[in-house]
Amino acid sequence: MKKKWLGIGMVGLLSVALVGCGDKKEEEHKESSSSSVEQTTKSTKEETKDSKAQSGNQTTKADAAKYVATPEQLNKAFQKKNKGYQLTEVKFETENQTPVYKMEGINSSAKKEVTWVINADKMNKELQRTEENEQENKDHEVLPLKEIKTSPKQAIEIAKKNADTDMKATEWTLKVDDNTPVYSVTFQKDRKNEQNEKEITLTAKDGKVVDSESDFEAESSYDD
Numbered sequence: 228m229k230k231k232w233l234g235i236g237m238v239g240l241l242s243v244a245l246v247g248c249g250d251k252k253e254e255e256h257k258e259s260s261s262s263s264v265e266q267t268t269k270s271t272k273e274e275t276k277d278s279k280a281q282s283g284n285q286t287t288k289a290d291a292a293k294y295v296a297t298p299e300q301l302n303k304a305f306q307k308k309n310k311g312y313q314l315t316e317v318k319f320e321t322e323n324q325t326p327v328y329k330m331e332g333i334n335s336s337a338k339k340e341v342t343w344v345i346n347a348d349k350m351n352k353e354l355q356r357t358e359e360n361e362q363e364n365k366d367h368e369v370l371p372l373k374e375i376k377t378s379p380k381q382a383i384e385i386a387k388k389n390a391d392t393d394m395k396a397t398e399w400t401l402k403v404d405d406n407t408p409v410y411s412v413t414f415q416k417d418r419k420n421e422q423n424e425k426e427i428t429l430t431a432k433d434g435k436v437v438d439s440e441s442d443f444e445a446e447s448s449y450d451d
Contacts, residue, residue, distance in 0.1 A: 291396035368403035386412035386427035
């Protein structure tokens with residue numbers, strides 16, 4: 228009888244030991260699972276952080292093809308608030324994630340630069356205006372509006388065809404170069420410091436392409 232109770236006691240102790248061992252293993256499994264979850268969560272957070280950092284290295288530039296006010300429209304808007312000044316240069320670009328027109332003009336003694344915030348072809352408000360006094364304005368030629376036969380929209384279409392690229396136009400400029408009004412259209416991807424870009428220059432009189440730059444290596448085709 229004593230042996231029987233001893234046997235039962237041993238079985239009981241063995242059961243308790245096994246249960247204890249099972250509890251310990253379950254505890255270790257929980258700790259391991261918890262550690263794994265924490266590690267996964269940490270990795271996910273780090274990946275998200277890296278993804279955001281990479282996203283932060285991108286800047287969205289507006290599609291210049293949607294911002295194509297004519298030289299006459301731009302000149303009218305410029306002279307409305309800058310009486311006595313004649314327009315010398317117009318540029319469309321994206322500044323601080325905002326599409327803007329930048330216009331320059333001169334009078335007999337000063338140069339003025341104006342930046343307009345825009346919504347498509349409608350200028351919403353004047354963002355900035357700077358004025359510089361100059362004794363001579365020989366380096367600034369007034370845009371001969373009557374000689375400009377190519378619109379910004381046409382200039383972008385011609386430039387894109389010549390560039391043979393799937394990149395969108397991000398900037399365009401109209402100014403006088405060597406007594407000739409010309410457009411310069413830039414095609415670029417939406418990444419900062421992106422080296423893969425193209426710039427096409429064409430005359431505003433007849434749309435003839437006169438200069439092409441790709442990846443900052445120029446190939447000029449100006450006639451002698």
